[in-house]
Amino acid sequence: MNKEVLITTAPVLEVRNIVKTYGGVKALDDVSMSLSGGNVHCLAGENGCGKSTLIKIISGVEQPDSGEIFIDGVRQGKLSPFSAIIAGIQVIYQDFSLFPNLTVLENIVLTSHVARRAKLYSTRKSRPAARAIIKELGLSLDLDAHVEDLSVADKQLTAICRALVNDARVIVMDEPTTALTHTEVKHLFEIVNRLRARGVALVFVSHKLEEALEVSQDVTILRSGKHVVSGDASDFDRLSLTRYMTGRDLDESREVTTPDWDAAPLLSVAGLSTPGAFRDVTFDLQPGEILGITGLLGSGRTEIAEALFGVLPATSGTIEINGSPVKIRSITDAIRAGIGYLPEDRLTQGLFLDKSVADNLIAGSLGSYRRAGMFLDSAKISTTITTMFERLKIKARSVAAPVRSLSGGNAQRVVLGKLLANRPLVLILNGPTVGVDVGSKEEILAILRDEASAGMGIIIISDDAPELVSVCNRVLVVRQGEIADVLEGSDITAANIQEKTTA
């Protein structure tokens, strides 16, 4: 047999019949996948389908209950994070798993030092290797900068460099594009192609299906811990992927509420400015309207939301709610004025992860259950909890389950429930469906439409164009801290939004 052919055709990494159980729940049930060198493998599935568990098993962070792992056709015993790195498996986690207090150089080279069982570390001697990788990828990273001072995109590039310095054979990218802007994603894909040319096998996990299809050659889809289908990426399109992931078809049409355009505006913002963040932001929000605010990361869209919610109060400008001016100097002011805010990073800013679903649901509205001054009305509390739990269709063992045990889509519903329990007049949502699977996304958007129809004013900050198209009455495009365009009606198309944000 020809040895060379054997090497090029044998999969670099293969997992067979993996089973993994967490507390009686099968996270992975007989899952197999095979990666070939020079190919990008799209691993798709809804939240909680077992993607993350599979990645943890491949990288040795978790041990499977049963099943086999082969690297270059050789069966592996117990993989630990250390032996996985030795075997050339690198994972770029969604949170990057970088060390913010160390320099870019250290972040890039430390794992390879660990893998070599090095005892000593020298900044001077490590520099050439890191510099070579940066040059090869055509990047400009300051090796001596601390990672905490980098932009999200640069953090990700640092994580990629770290993977490469270890001579990775397999690189798993978990949601690599979530925090990146359009141009940065393009740049990332160029790098992915360079990695393919080096013969690296890549796994690409993303909720943005078009992107995933664009960059991948192979596809594997999981649903509820089970392997659904594998095949050539060219045999799939967005709709068929969605169908395999959810097991049903999805409605992508535009379905918007009909706000009362003649009524007095619910929220009226005029001349809002914060130097260095945004300037002269003026807009009205009608009762029953869903208003989109979009723009690139760093365009000022998040800062506008944070100003309205008092996180970073604006330095000048006026805000009126129902015609009367309100001063928003702090979060307390904003809540008192009837504004609710769903932050960008729900895990660290919106939830008490170790507390139960029930506790999280009522955490934002405790004041309204007060009885006789200082006691809480437990009957009223449990009504709120059960109503929210059912209305938002939260999938959890019970309301007592800790939020940490929930998948991304369900955790997001809990945050939403917490906000809705407070009955805000204006609800601002920053990336309401980031990291949420397609099925949950539709349901979350449907909940928002319901709330708007009941008279709430909703602002969605998002860079997910299809999402904006599907629910927004109007879309404000923010560029360099200013509202550059207002899209209305039939002008709201994915292509239009894309074009205006990057213009």
Next chain:
Amino acid sequence: MNLSTLTNRDSLFRTLRGPNNEGILAVVLIVLVIGMSIVNPAFFSVGTLFSILRGSIVPLVFALGVLIVIISGGIDVSFAAIAIFASYTTVALANNGGFDPGLIGVVLIACFFGAVLGSVNGVVIAFFRLPTLIVTLGTQGIFRGVLLAYVGSRYIANPPASIDQLATTNIISIVNENDRAYLHVLVIPVIVLAFLVAWMLKNTMFGRGIYAIGSDSEAARRAGFPVVRIQMLLYTLVGVMAAFAGVLHVTLGRNANPQSLVGNELDIIAAVVLGGASVFGGRGSVFGTVLGVLLIQIINNSLILVGVPTAWQRTAVGILLIVGVGIQALSAKRNAKKVFVTTPLEG
């Protein structure tokens, strides 16, 4: 305004300030010395300098150990208990056995005890992943209780001759009519130790691993760092360093008192935190710790000179600790609130 000069000045300022605000601490130190010298001219003398250095010997060794633990994201309050356990037991063994193990022997025996007790901390913390403050608070009580119950509670006034002799050895002695200044020989091993720890933290994978764990222990595990082994090792090492500090303490004091040392942990932790080590882990330097120890010593020293009752010294150190932590929390908050805009706005 010219942008390049601005950034130059900015980066110069950053270099002077140091990665953990060591520069600011150095300025505070200098201002304090100048201020004290104006208030009380007697303060500004070689004698004061040497006595502050002598007073810093034991605290600095402790502080270097605490620094390592704090960088790894933990906190240790058992070091004083380990120190007195190891040193008192060694002296008691020598006295009861009627032999003198010699200087090196005493250090080795004490360090052995320190290693054993430190590894107890390490095992409990690394394997059971328990909060370090609670674990070391518990072991502090255990170590101290075992010492008093089984080893002895008696004050030993005559430590082995080999180390007692060291107590009166000075490298520099200046004696004239208005000043007597002695620089104690034990500053040398402490300076050497400080350099060793600094080198270890910066240039070994063990040291870099400590920073990595302190930054994010899950990320460290994913990166392949043997987190459990590093934690075990570091608590053992800190136990050894504490035991060494205990021997220095016994040597300088020329007696072994099982009731001493424990209760003064606050000064040490305050010094390390003031020296820029982050209580959240992942940050800290030997240079900052040295400055922190000197600052606490000078403040204690100068409060005495100004005639402030000793009870107020604890208050002063407590306030400094809170100020140190407060500064960290404030700067963390300011960093988090930084506004990023990809393209600069015009006008």
